[in-house]
Amino acid sequence: MTHPPRTTVPVDPRLGAVLPASAVRLVAAASAVLLDPSLPEPVAARFAADLGATPLTPDNAAEYADRGSGPAGAVVLVAERDPQAPSGAELLEAVAVMDRLRSPGGCPWDAEQTHESLLRYLVEETYELYDALAAGDVAATREELGDVLLQVLFHSRVAAEGRDGTGFDVDDVAAELVAKLVGRHPHVFADGETVATASDQDRRWEELKAAEKQRESVLDGVALAQPGAALLAKYVSRARRAGMPDDVLATLAATDSAVARAVVAAAGPGGDPEGELRAAAVAFADRVRALEATEAGSSRDVGFWRRALQRVDDVK
Structure with missing residues (x-):
């Protein structure tokens, strides 16, 4: 009597106990489903419960080999990453x-x-x-x-x-x-609505969010834990999205500090006041390091910084 060879079915353990679609009928018709030791324990346990699969061991391997006398049509599930697995x-x-x-x-x-x-x-x-x-x-x-x-x-x-x-x-x-x-993208996932530009979508996003969350103010829901420049910029962005014109924004900012006015001015479309402040901080740090490099190893006191600044200015 000739026994058909056992078939190996690769299973991607990242996807859990999921059989490749092409192997579902093969496994369903198999006289025995065996679990290779390469399968992670949770995946093997699930296949055992769902398919009645049993572990493949050195003791029973020969029974299911091509030349063995075990049941025909055995299928062995083996852990193997699928290069065609879906993104994610x-x-x-x-x-x-x-x-x-x-x-x-x-x-x-x-x-x-x-x-x-x-x-x-x-x-x-x-x-x-x-x-x-x-x-x-x-x-x-x-x-x-x-x-x-x-x-x-x-x-x-x-x-x-x-x-x-x-x-x-x-x-x-x-x-x-x-x-x-x-x-919040009905123009993509539903019929009827269209959005022509990115700025139109920006406004539509805020309208849908406001309706969804039933907020009383356009400023509700802004995270207060973020840095000050980012917080003020977010408030400005929310107000602008709600239709507040730049001259009104400028008037509101005029009662605040010079820093606040600068943030409001930098918070226009495409602006990044937090990034500008961080860039200024990095530039400041570079200048400090340049001063430090004028006298390596010297103690940092008032006289040191003044001498260093003078040296840098003389070079310029």
């Missing part, structure tokens, strides 16, 4: 890693963290991403985006442990984001 497969892997770190037997430090203890890291990582983007550093941008993503995964995982119906998980976060993006 690595996000599932990242979620799984976060769950492992936070679960019993994971990392003690990760297990102790709370929303409150993680706040400082969210701020730090956001600024580090800003620096990488501003510098045009592609490698650093990729890394820092990952660090910001970690904060999203971490807070979502902490929230998933909430009790009394207050918990939510990363899927809830993603689902709410999808609903928001679709709802």
